[in-house]
Amino acid sequence: MSITQVDIDPKEEPGVYDRPSAVMPSVDLLVLGSFEDPDTTDASGLVVELIDLYLKEATRVFEAMRQGIETEDWSVVKRAAHSLRGSSGNLGVLQMAGICDRMEHGELSHTLANQLLQDLEAEFVQVGHILVAERQRRCGANTDR
């Protein structure tokens, strides 16, 4: 299992909000891997499907957040954060789930919401690398079978 940590300096930009914990992994691949189906020959099929869907959906959610922030429609932003928090948490994408939780439950201002979205997008770059690598590993494993 490979767990990657985010290197965030807790002293960076103090006072905006509590930045994600450096201890929490970006992706807990054990959680994602728990959806493998050991009874089928295509053992990693569902996990690969979930990775593809998650990467696509997160991009769509960022756009919804950006539009909500632009118009300061916090109900749109919070609904988008709620949706992404649920799927992130369930797939073991822990840091993003944490940032979404702050966005969903915090009192938002334009500055804070923008900051949280920036953090989400930065974290998503990291998450994307991990999930794409995991996808390739699994697809490679299937090809070898």
Place this chain on the structure above:
Amino acid sequence: MFSMTKQNTPRILIADDDPVIRHLVTRLVEKSNYEAVVCADGREAIRVLQSDSNFCGAIFDMMMPHLEGLELIKFMRTEKRLMRIPVLMITSESDLKLMANSFSAGATLFLPKPFTADQFHSTFKLLLSTNSNKVVRNA
């Protein structure tokens, strides 16, 4: 977006606006040899329920656009032909009041997110055991 009906396969109604969770739940339900009838939100689910009651269970997300899971349950509990269908609510909220409201509205079970495949299968099995018109399945 619902699937085609397969003859004699017991059916589960699924409504979730999150494509990732919706796909995950659908695949887990299908893995248990049930047919998933899939809706992208509560409004779509209510349209299905208005003309179709042939479900041995339903799985709803609590928070959905247009019509929330709670409203769907309230509708089902006022319709005689839908009353018997057990409902599993899935939510990422840990609010006890929300949970209590779901049960008083008529939810059968509650599955908090995040959940594992094992947790889903146990809860799903429990859900179907509460159905008075149980479908007996081969192991």
